Amino acid sequence: NAGVMQNPRHLVRRRGQEARLRCSPMKGHSHVYWYRQLPEEGLKFMVYLQKENIIDESGMPKERFSAEFPKEGPSILRIQQVVRGDSAAYFCASSPRRQTSYNEQFFGPGTRLTVL
Amino acid sequence: AQSVTQPDIHITVSEGASLELRCNYSYGATPYLFWYVQSPGQGLQLLLKYFSGDTLVQGIKGFEAEFKRSQSSFNLRKPSVHWSDAAEYFCAVGQNNDMRFGAGTRLTVKP
Numbered sequence: 678n679a680g681v682m683q684n685p686r687h688l689v690r691r692r693g694q695e696a697r698l699r700c701s702p703m704k705g706h707s708h709v710y711w712y713r714q715l716p717e718e719g720l721k722f723m724v725y726l727q728k729e730n731i732i733d734e735s736g737m738p739k740e741r742f743s744a745e746f747p748k749e750g751p752s753i754l755r756i757q758q759v760v761r762g763d764s765a766a767y768f769c770a771s772s773p774r775r776q777t778s779y780n781e782q783f784f785g786p787g788t789r790l791t792v793l
Numbered sequence: 794a795q796s797v798t799q800p801d802i803h804i805t806v807s808e809g810a811s812l813e814l815r816c817n818y819s820y821g822a823t824p825y826l827f828w829y830v831q832s833p834g835q836g837l838q839l840l841l842k843y844f845s846g847d848t849l850v851q852g853i854k855g856f857e858a859e860f861k862r863s864q865s866s867f868n869l870r871k872p873s874v875h876w877s878d879a880a881e882y883f884c885a886v887g888q889n890n891d892m893r894f895g896a897g898t899r900l901t902v903k904p
Binding site: 681710712717718719720721722725733768781782783784785786787789 | 797799835836837838887891892893895896
């Protein structure tokens, strides 16, 4: 059973370009979470999605950032018109369908975005 | 609002010495508490978690943590550190699919 997959592992973009980060959750997991880790900082929650639904996007910047988790295929975190301040590591985590009050999150290896 | 504080940004210990990493949390109810480890360039690996019951929890790689409600703490300990333990350690609090992470403590191990 493969773990959470993220690609690409490293992404370089110039200012103004678009960045697309992909996350394939673990098999059987229907919840996906995106986090951003800035240098010298911990992980900051961005968005929580279930299939075809955004459940909580309270951590997402209001502009240029969007996320989706379609019925088929991976979850996508999209950053439009990237700026240097978007340079960070972006982590995806997944958890199974909620059956109890809490489900553990399993983390992917991350995508390291560098904006030139 | 829930929050997690890791007071120590960077800790250096000698190989074979004991280790304690501090974590304090703020949460309205009994929290779910976690410790993760992140090696350079890698994702997060769960070391241990506390949901309820025994306040001393055992994790992987010889780590343990103790939940102290009166102090709102969940400190991570290891009796004898190995060079391979050098990494970044994150404490997290979460409930109902909502997690908040501390800023992390970087552990350096001296030979």
